[in-house]
Amino acid sequence: MNATPETTSAAQGDVTRSDHDVARRDLENVERALIDQSARGPVLTFFTTAIFWLLVSVVLGYIASKSLHAPGSVMGPEWLYRLLHLERASHYIFDHLTYGRVWPAYTTALVYGWCSLAGMGVATWLIGRLTRVSIKAPAVLQFGAWFWNAGVAVAVITILCGYNSGLEFFEMHRVARACLFIGYLFIGIWGLILFRYRRQSTPYISVWYLSAAFFLFPWFFGTTEVLTSMPVAGVMKNIVNAWYQNGLFNLWLGCIGIASAYYFIPKVINRPIYSYNLASIGFWSWIFLGGLTAMTRLSGGPVPAYLVTISIAASILMIIPISTLTLNFVRTMKGHTGLMASSTTLRFTFVGTIFFSLAAVLGVVSALRSVDSYTHFTAWTHGQMHMFTLGFFSMVMFGAIYYITPRLVGCEWLSRTFMKLHFFGTAYGAGTIIALFLFGGLATGFALNEPTADKMGFYNVSGIANAYMPVKTYIGYVLFGVAQIIFAFHFLLMRLRIGQPAGEPTLLATPGEGH
Secondary structure, eight states: OOOOHHHHHHHHHHHHHHHHHHHHHHHHHHHHHHHHHHHHHHHHHHHHHHHHHHHHHHHHHHHHHHHHHOGGGTTSOHHHHHHTTOHHHHHHHHHHSOHHHHHHHHHHIIIIIIIHHHHHHHHHHHHHHHHTOOOSSHHHHHHHHHHHHHHHHHHHHHHHTTOOOSSTTOOSOHHHHHHHHHHHHHHHHHHHHHHHTOSOSSOOHHHHHHHHHHHHHHHHHHHHHHHHHSOOOHHHHHHHHHHHHHIIIIIIIHHHHHHHHHHHHHHHHTOOOSOHHHHHHHHHHHHHHHTSOGGGGGTTSSSOHHHHHHHHHHHHHTHHHHHHHHHHHHHHHTTOGGGGGTOHHHHHHHHHHHHHHHHHHHHHHHHSHHHHHHHTTSTHHHHHHHIIIIIIIIHHHHHHHHHHHHHHHSEEOSOHHHHHHHHHHHHHHHHHHHHHHHHHHHHHHHHHTSTTHHHHOHHHHHGGGGGGHHHIIIIIIHHHHHHHHHHHHHHHHHHTTOSEESSSOOOSSOTTOOO
């Protein structure tokens, strides 16, 4: 068949378009590499310090759990201290490692150390990638990260030494709160500046959530600091504290976790989000309703009844963002769930979204007065908190770190075995911790509502949950802790550039491999 001028022209046009596409992809690859290079220092600082606080929180969580069922053996047998002539040191340690001190130190290290630092590291990288803007003066972000770390260190140390503001998740000393706020100013404002100079006319849904998180956190953190420092009644302080906790989990950690899931699930499976309309509905309903559910924490307390009623109604309406988010994640993953067998990022992230849906549904159910009468003042609330922080947020952050780190250090993860052990240890360890908190809380709640509960005494009834504590301590926290030690060691190898040569990612299983 002879070539005509028309076919020759068409072929030349195809070649031109093909060359143009190749050139555009090469330009985008160079642009992404420059953005990653600019983010390398601060993001790795966030990740490294976050993993340090994760290990600290695991140790403190283990001690706090063990102190409830075996307080005398928290730090080992006393004969060992006598043998080493450290009796005075043992008394000092036991006096400072009581449950009342270790538990708030644990939650502070977990929420402000691990969760917040990991979240800010992922958010910094995501905003740079999604706005297509390189980070200028990254030392400013690193300075903010170290200031934040100083605040977490002061908070944990002062709590262990006996200081406590009496406000849950806000127990830290005022000096620690000042360090956190100053550190955040260097971090959060920088994130908003990147958003301001974005090169995308229409921001991605992940950027919506990240912008909301970075904008709202200083508002409720600073407002809580001001209001709780004023000479106001104790009831008002409790209302402010409940509002702060709600913002901390829903609007800070929640927005960062959802943004990460919205980015990495479509990215790994190379498929767009199922519905941007659903994503928009989910975002605005989450932001609006998520800020109104706080007073369910004070149900039955000496607060105006209408505040609790509004929060209960808002909690029920949270079904809207929960269903839209869950539907979007599930429909996006439809037909691609098999990729979880090979992709570490996808496996961690999608399992994290399942925990998110479960945690959100538990929040709706627990807000009902009939359910709250059984779960209030029990370990059930600890189970909800751990489902959100360990089940949802941590799993999503692990998935993000597995994706981001190779792009920053220039090599791939060394061992798929380490990755598998980390996933299963985290999933089963966190699942055990969450389940036993929930079961223990329910057992206590049913016992408290028995007609004979007053004859048993509150101490004996609340002690029912102790039957679940040894399993939670020796299986849950040990499994979870060993998994995090493996992850920390694996991450250290990556920081030292001891890994596989950059190229194809390290997969849990190669395509076609038997499972």
